[in-house]
Amino acid sequence: MKASEARKPLNCSMRVLQVFFILAMAVLFGITDGVDRDLMHALQGWSSPELTRLALSLSRIGSAYAIYGMAATVGLVLLLLGHRFVAFHLAIVMGAAFLANSFVKLMVARPRPVPIFGEAPETYSFASGHALMSACFFGFIGMLVTARMPEAWQRAVILIPIFALIGCIGAARVYQGVHYPSDVLGGFLLGAAILCAFGPRAADRPGGR
Helix, strand or coil: CCHHHHHHHHHHHHHHHHHHHHHHHHHHHCCHHHHHHHHHHHHCCCHHHHHHHHHHHHHHHCCCHHHHHHHHHHHHHHHHHCCCCHHHHHHHHHHHHHHHHHHHHHHHCCCCCCCCCCCCCCCCCCCHHHHHHHHHHHHHHHHHHCCCCCHHHHHHHHHHHHHHHHHHHHHHHHHHCHHHHHHHHHHHHHHHHHHHHHHHHHHHCCCCC
């Protein structure tokens, strides 16, 4: 592999992190506050009992317990099948997600909004851990499943539902009032940066040992 090819994942990750840094600065200086409130109120204006139940279910799917439980199960299956390389990268991705989430929350220290549906966690608001962990886990799985698919339509059949699920989990957190939209966007950007750095190399070798 050429050196330029080997640097592509890192270059991609750095570009995404630059966008994330700009967003984080905008959050710190309150630039996103007005837009955040307007978008949150607009989404909550669609509230209904059915939508609230769906949002709570999506939040449970994107919770740390669920995501890391699924990641541990997938990692164990990969190990049992002999795919140590992929299992190792999955562990790196999910470990990086945990560390990035903890670090960014402490550095930005953004108070959470007042929740409308459910209770707000005691951690800080930016960035959304649900958005970050969901993007990392489901995104990683999508990359692995589509790595050997030659046709774009085949990849789209798999990736569109995965992206929709990730996006709905993020929207559910805003709907509940436990995150601002910029928190969710920040989580997605961090997840994308982690996948750019570590995901492609694992997905390039789904049969790697």
